[in-house]
Amino acid sequence: MVNRISLIKNKRFFYKKDKIDRKIVFSPLVVIPLVLVFISSILIKSVQREFVQSDFFNHFFTGLLGYFLAIFISYIPIERIRKYLIPFYFCSLVSLLLIYFFGISFYGAQRWLSLGIFSFQPSEVAKLSTILILAFVLERKSISSIKDLILPFSIVIIPWLLIFFQPDLGTSLVLIVLTFVMLYWCQMPIEWIFILTFCIFTSIFYLVSPYLLIVWIPLMGYLAYRSTQKKIICSVLTIVLHTLVSQLTPIIWEFGLKDYQKDRLILFLDPGRDPLGGGYHLLQSKIAIGSGGLLGTGLLNGKLTNLQFIPEQHTDFIFSALGEELGFLGCVLVLFLFFTLISQLVKVSKNARTNFESLIVIGITSTFLFQIIINLFMTIGLGPVTGIPLPFMSYGRTSLLINFICIGLALSALNRTRSLRNK
Template sequence: MTLLGLWGRRRSALFAAGGSRRRRWVDRVDKLLWWIPLAMIFVSGILIASTQRQADYADWYQHWVTAAVGLVIALGLARVPVESITRWPWVIYGVTVASLIAVRVVGVSALGAQSWINIAGFNVQPSEFAKIGAILLLARVLSRHPVERPVDLVRPVAIISFPWLLVLVQPDLGTSLVFGAVLLVMMFWSGMPGSWVVLFLSPVITAIVAGVFPWLLLAWIPAMGLLAWKSLPWKRAGLSLVLLVQGLFAVATPWLWNNFLQPHQRDRLTLFLDPNKDPLGGGYHLLQSTVGIGSGGWFGTGLLQGHLTLLRFIPEQHTDFIFSALGEELGFVGSVLAVLGFVVWIWRLLQIAGKARSDVESLVVVGVGAMVMFQVVVNINMTIGLGPITGIPLPWLSYGRSAMLVNFIALGLCASVARRGGHQGVTRW
């Protein structure tokens, strides 16, 4: 055989080996984990462009540019073990807290909140990155000290309280609520009984009941006392503490409502119940959002064809109210598909968490799932009139550089866990 023939055979073998490796790599890609967010980003770029058709600016393409940068970061993180990232948890915590303190010192104000830092001409929102920092630190702490006794609650609650408070005083109520959701879900995943989750949430319910149906407190507070007696190890001390907290919230909430909150703050929390009370003020967003979603019908008006979106009836629609543009232009079917996409994605995260090699990796994935799902539920309820406006963006769909990068960092961390979890944890089509 000639030298040329031998080289041809060698080259064919090399190409075949390379193709085989590429096929194995493609087979190992977790398609649900990656394709669902990427599909949402593609559609949302068009929706954002639709909201800016009559605007004097057009920065919708930056949504895709930021996503491309985030994708590169996620692909890099997917190859790094999460265990090595969380090896220095207090460094992560220190950077997180320092960035939030910097916001108070040199932060930039916008839309009534001082939440951004200007870096090289770009406004960066540290509170978004603080969510990832909190998840990584809590994962490391809870993997070593799972919540199995009441005293185990002190460490994770103390850790999350400082960044939570710094975010709350910006003020950024929506993001601060995300910290609480992440904390509860991760503590539950680490071993905390479900009854304790109810006791944790009960003061919030007590506050709401005290303001709306105070007579229900006669049944609610004794029910929480009974739950504390049955589920807490120190029965008398636990019962006394729970009843004390419930009583304080029941008494203090009406007083704080009338004397501490300003009228516009009270309206923001309650106008979703009847936005027609202030149709040109606080209720305007909700009314226009629900009208836009309702006008989409079953299949919508089509991409770039929404009438309310064209006329810009909804301020800041490309950020927190992007779901209203989706409902108008893609209709009920498109809205349901978006919701199902989030549900399937969270379901995939739970599979990955269940097959993770370590408690740290499992807790990181669960924390990411809690962060994303809480934002999805709050944002969509807000846009359809079932909840107050809190300023929480819709993951992958809302315009926002910091939020997009954080979502991709979270995706990269979850992909790293899925990659190390073995072939059984990979979805193949």
């Protein structure tokens, strides 16, 4: 016990040597990402074989660097980073803001910020900073009343708005999801998540058939009634919220969404609408995956992949290259790796010693999980094109490094659990 307390009391920045589990370098938490990076490096090479581009090389070495970075971070007790959180949060806000003035534009959206020799995506950094700052504010108290939501929401809304209007719909969705999951982790009733996320359905219903809302909105009110203490007030508030959302839907549709975002949503609902644009890519992605069969064409042999039939295949559509070249077995292997990674992370979060660590890890987990699901759904034609990368596999150095930093934080939490258990 003395030892444990000294762990916090002494001002060492790193864990003491005897607190470190040497086996951590082989932990699935960090080995799985590395394996995914290896596989995807080859796939990126396959996509870009005609080019002199060294993207696959960059991806590989960024991944390797990320691995060591994660190991390094695992030696730092998470508690130590507390005092850097607020400056970090504001730095990431500033970088998001700077995008609007100095951003590098790409496909109609400003996403990159250039720092002389290298450029990075502030929205990726913002994901991490949001997780950390949310963990910081949520750790003390469980969520039991609406008032408890004010602080976390006001912290998230600033980066969210900045990201949403870049516009980067994908990352802004990630931010929403990780916020909800972390709130849930703080004992917020799950009904509240339903009430809030179902705003989306309210919007859709309004567009599709407004009459459905007559049943739908009262149902939301009932959910609120069931799950809150101030039943009447909350029910009324919920009903007002959903009615407001339904009335604002056409306005948001008209002014809030960029043309290409509208196109993507329409496209998902009716892929035949734009055979020249995204519809073609979605179909080619499906054909590539389907043509892979059980065993695939073999690495570097994918026909559609080599011919670059699928745009952005090295970033958002990397899974289609996997499907074509490694077939069903390759896909199942990768699915299994992702599943293992997620369940390991959930376990770390569950067993973490402090709320702070636990919340950070669950935030990270939810970010990974949501990105995996949305990206895979898009690639195999189950969901809309949202431009969300596949963790560890999609090309993108900022996001790869950030993902490994996240893994490092989870490892650190794991280290702490183990070191305490070992005593």
